[in-house]
Amino acid sequence: GQQLNQSPQSMFIQEGEDVSMNCTSSSIFNTWLWYKQDPGEGPVLLIALYKAGELTSNGRLTAQFGITRKDSFLNISASIPSDVGIYFCAGQKNYGGATNKLIFGTGTLLAVQP
Amino acid sequence: EAQVTQNPRYLITVTGKKLTVTCSQNMNHEYMSWYRQDPGLGLRQIYYSMNVEVTDKGDVPEGYKVSRKEKRNFPLILESPSPNQTSLYFCASSFQGVRSYNSPLHFGNGTRLTVT
Numbered sequence: 001g002q003q004l005n006q007s008p009q010s011m012f013i014q015e016g017e018d019v020s021m022n023c024t025s026s027s028i029f030n031t032w033l034w035y036k037q038d039p040g041e042g043p044v045l046l047i048a049l050y051k052a053g054e055l056t057s058n059g060r061l062t063a064q065f066g067i068t069r070k071d072s073f074l075n076i077s078a079s080i081p082s083d084v085g086i087y088f089c090a091g092q093k094n095y096g097g098a099t100n101k102l103i104f105g106t107g108t109l110l111a112v113q114p
Numbered sequence: 115e116a117q118v119t120q121n122p123r124y125l126i127t128v129t130g131k132k133l134t135v136t137c138s139q140n141m142n143h144e145y146m147s148w149y150r151q152d153p154g155l156g157l158r159q160i161y162y163s164m165n166v167e168v169t170d171k172g173d174v175p176e177g178y179k180v181s182r183k184e185k186r187n188f189p190l191i192l193e194s195p196s197p198n199q200t201s202l203y204f205c206a207s208s209f210q211g212v213r214s215y216n217s218p219l220h221f222g223n224g225t226r227l228t229v230t
Contacts, residue, residue: 003156033218042118042204042221043157088156101172102219104149106156 006089006105013079014113021108022073023089031092032065032072033102038085046087047074079112086110116141120205120222127195128230135190135225137205144210146188147172147219148180150201157204163188164210195229202226 006023013019023032031050035043047058049065049072056063062075072089089105118139127133139146147162149172159172163182177199179191188207192199203225209217 003158006156009154035221040223042206042223044221045218048218101159101162104157106154 004089004091004103004105006108008108009106010109010111012111012113015080017079019076019079019083019110020073021087021089022071023091023105024071025091025103026070027093028069029091029093029103030069032063033090033092034061034063034072034074035088035090036085037088037107043088076110079110081112081114084110084112116220118205118207118220118222120203120225122225123223124226126228126230129196130194133192133195133227135192135203135205135227137188137190137222138186139188139205139207139220140186141207141220142185143207143220144185146182146205146207148178148188148190149204149206150174151204151224152201160190160203195227197229200227200229 037043047063054065090102148160149157161180205222206219
């Protein structure tokens with residue numbers, strides 16, 4: 001099945017640094033989502049993007065829906081230790097339609113050293 | 115509290131011994147889905163269901179079965195587990211159809227399965 005190309009695969013940073021990760025696809029999506037998975041938990045939605053070019057913030061997190069609809073990025077500013085986890089991008093081709101099928105990226109493991 | 119509940123959280127079994135992982139949601143969601151998570155491969159969809167008695171294969175359905183007899187429950191069945199099914203499994207749910215817009219997937223906390 002299709003998967004999204006997510007990079008980097010892992011990041012090890014110092015507390016206070018900014019973080020950037022991205023997701024690319026060979027096909028177009030109508031929705032881009034970013035999830036975070038804490039250790040031992042299921043993924044939790046961080047940000048949802050519904051329009052090409054859309055830039056959305058959620059606290060220290062900012063995500064953008066690429067103009068081509070084939071990519072998205074997530075930035076975390078001034079990282080803190082609780083930002084540790086795996087971040088997944090996900091693309092959806094139909095919204096308000098017959099299926100909610102999401103295609104997930106391979107994940108970015110973020111480690112933050114205090 | 116709105117949630118997706120999976121049981122058990124951890125399961126160790128032997129090859130060939132049938133098992134069921136349960137999933138229940140209390141949000142009246144039409145859509146439910148099972149994923150497996152493996153290192154370097156992210157989340158891959160096993161099966162999904164768009165409503166009661168409507169199920170379909172995802173990307174990696176081999177070796178799995180599901181059923182959707184009630185809206186709230188979506189069990190995952192491994193009739194004859196094998197070691198390559200050792201993985202972390204997640205159930206998820208959301209609204210379907212016109213209500214799916216702005217209704218992203220809610221995930222359970224996962225079931226870690228080991229097949230020896």
